[in-house]
Amino acid sequence: MDDGQDGSKRNARVPSTGVPGTGLMAGAATPAPPRRRLRTLGAVGAAFLAGAVIGPVIAVPTLQAWAQDGGRAETYRLLSLFGDVFERIRAEYVEPVTDRDVIENAINGMLQGLDPHSSYMNPRSFRDMQVQTRGEFGGLGIEVTQENGYVKVISPIDETPAARAGVRPGDIITHLNGQSTLGLTLQEAVEQMRGERGTQIRLTIRREGERNPVEIAITRDVIRPQVARFRLEGNDIAYVRLSAFNEQTEAALRRAISTMRQQAGGNLRGVVLDLRNNPGGLLDQAVQVADDFLDQGEIVSTRARRAEDGQRWNARQGDIAQGLPIVVLINSGSASASEIVAGALQDHRRAVIMGVKSFGKGSVQTVMPIQGQGAIRLTTARYYTPSGRSIQATGIEPDIEVLAARPDPNAPARDREADLRRALRNDGEGGARQQQAAPPPPLPPLNVPQSVIDRVVRMPAEGAPAFDPARPETDHQLQQAVQFLRNLAAAPGQPQRRAQR
DSSP states (O other), X not given: OOHHHHHHHHHHOOOOOOOOSSSEEEOOSSOOOTTOGGGGGGGTTHHHHSXXXXXXXXXXXXXXXXXXXXXXXXXXXXXXXXXHXXXXXXXXSSSOOOHHHHHHHHHHHHHHTTOXXXXXXXXXXXXXXXXXXXXXXXXXXXXXXXXXXXXXXXXXXXXXXXXXXXXXXXXXXXXXXXXXXTTOOHHHHHHHHOOOTTOEEEEEEEOTTOSSOEEEEEEOEEXXXXXXXXXXXXXXXXXXXXXXXXXXXXXXXXXXXXXXXXXHTTOOOEEEEEOTTOOOBBHHHHHHHHHHHOSSSEEEEEEESSGGGOEEEEOOSOOTTTTOOEEEEEOTTOOTHHHHHHXXXXXXXXXXXXXXXXXXXOEEEEEEEOTTSOEEEEEEEEEEOTTSOBOTTTOOOOSEEOOSSXXXXXXXXXXXXXXXXXXXXXXXXXXXXXXXXXXXXXXXXXXXXXXXXXXXXXXXXXXXXXXXXXXXXXXXHHHHHHHHHHHHHHSTTOOOXXXXX
């Protein structure tokens, strides 16, 4: 990486911190110094936990005090109820249970009852999460969530045991080594899937289109996902696939662009940034990746329960693509941090978004360590694109829709954020406060000749070969993105851009 070219921009940023289990996490309400990330989380989220929500103020002091006392009394009654149930479990449950297990389960239930992305991490799982965000962890290599009590695969990570064994997005893991996952918390299931390198685990999977359960044996390994995979398409189009947003992502992106610029000898016509099936990750990495392609303007903002806890990130001078046109590929597996990048580049019309609508996870999770007791992952804010759009439960709509395969009327639609139980609503869907806010302005039109847009083929030809990851020519969405950039470069009146060497 060229430090002389990049240093001023990188050091000027004020990143937030976070980690995704399956989504985006942020740091403290007060921005931390650059590169501290999770190590600054000792004090994160304090502003979100101070005080209670108070309704309309009653002018008569005695009535106000009575209302507050009544609220406290109700809280005490509920805590007493919790204590009664806790004692009954300890005394009467059919098998002995530890106090720690009961309390941790109660905490998990309290958090998971809020939304699909809030949860409790015991000390072990908290350490595992910290390792994962550094870009190296042990296990199978799959991003998972929970649905109807079972474990559901969001996406296998490229070049991992799960991907090589044939695990697919949307698979439902019903059994681990013959034991049902029904009744396990998501964290318990994840812990069972992790283990020593070289050990084997057997997954029983329920898969759409398969009449019988699918049995897959996977040998665990140390997972070091190659977060940025890149290559030149025909010596004129730079292709970069980002599979996650961990601490290595932005640096890997810069190395990829620099390497391909040298390989192309100054002949680049455009960049394809592939964010398909990228489940998200660190907020500061999403901000930096978007910043790498923008010279100015807002990248993303967050709005929390209190207005003063909101944050905003702006781009600084410097575009690693040096003005070359960009296509960003997204699909229903593109979530959270991926949607921040796509939304920022779309709103600034810095890139053309191609593919199908994204997952729609527009919430931020803050990791709040608890001294000696792990941490909680709590949803603390929604994030907004530069134009003021909340994409929670709605997703990013592509500028040009391109399907990966021909429509199959019998194929079920892939789940998105809006389909998850207890998912947050988009804050434009109701409520007096939201209804008073003006809707975000419409996006400006694409600065692309209509003749170039018209040449995009929206779906594969009938009888086209099925997608094979080892054969890029079978990737219809990628091929349309590459051809779109070439057609754009050749269009009359379009500047013949070339990357500077």
